[in-house]
Amino acid sequence: DIQLTQSPSSQSASVGDRVTITCRAGQNIHGYLNWYQQKPGSAPKLLISAASSLKSGVPSRFSAFGSGTDFSLTISNLQPEDFATYYCQQSYSTPYTFGGGTKVDMK
Amino acid sequence: EVQLEESGGGLIQPGGSLRLSCAVSGLSITNKYIAWVRQAPGKGLEWVSISYSADSADYAASVKGRFTVSRDTPRNTVHFHLATLRDEDTAVYYCARVGGLGLPLDDWGQGTRVIVAS
Numbered sequence: 268d269i270q271l272t273q274s275p276s277s278q279s280a281s282v283g284d285r286v287t288i289t290c291r292a293g294q295n296i297h298g299y300l301n302w303y304q305q306k307p308g309s310a311p312k313l314l315i316s317a318a319s320s321l322k323s324g325v326p327s328r329f330s331a332f333g334s335g336t337d338f339s340l341t342i343s344n345l346q347p348e349d350f351a352t353y354y355c356q357q358s359y360s361t362p363y364t365f366g367g368g369t370k371v372d373m374k
Numbered sequence: 375e376v377q378l379e380e381s382g383g384g385l386i387q388p389g390g391s392l393r394l395s396c397a398v399s400g401l402s403i404t405n406k407y408i409a410w411v412r413q414a415p416g417k418g419l420e421w422v423s424i425s426y427s428a429d430s431a432d433y434a435a436s437v438k439g440r441f442t443v444s445r446d447t448p449r450n451t452v453h454f455h456l457a458t459l460r461d462e463d464t465a466v467y468y469c470a471r472v473g474g475l476g477l478p479l480d481d482w483g484q485g486t487r488v489i490v491a492s
Contacts, residue, residue: 310485358476364421
């Protein structure tokens with residue numbers, strides 16, 4: 268199984284901050300990396316697919332890049348609705364594992 | 375608009391069985407991949423299964439041999455048959471439509487809760 272290591276596991280931030288989350292894969296996953304946002308009591312929502320492709324309707328303050336084994340998600344100008352938990356997921360080979368999650372909460 | 379709606383969760387004793395359903399609207403499940411993801415209380419997301427077609431699926435090692443996926447194409451519904459349930463299967467189970475480039479989980483249902491307890 269391909270292990271995904273997300274860091275940090277939690278981050279406190281303020282509105283307007285820039286937040287970066289990293290995701291490292293245990294092997295080369297060739298860009299098959301997706302990012303999700305989940306708020307308490309709700310299903311996850313896709314933000315970014317294929318390492319850097321922003322889903323339609325997702326604000327442009329979300330961006331991501333990476334390839335091979337190292338990936339990152341950046342939220343520029345953090346907004347109140349962005350406080351949530353973020354997960355990376357690899358879709359290179361089954362099982363399509365998730366990272367452990369990064370909780371972004373209010374400082 | 376694509377919508378997915380899970381049903382069938384509940385309280386079940388260890389060793390028991392349960393059938394979850396994922397009703398899809400807004401597109402035909404024919405030629406579409408549908409995945410199942412679960413989330414134990416207070417924990418992260420765990421990928422569980424993917425249904426490629428009516429007769430092809432893949433499973434996480436933790437559920438292989440106990441869980442199976444089937445499709446009711448006329449009803450545009452995917453079923454997830456959970457058997458020999460264990461305490462550690464307690465979770466919210468989500469179904470999700472697998473998208474195109476990069477095979478992301480594009481659309482999700484709201485989840486159905488399964489509690490395995492005696």
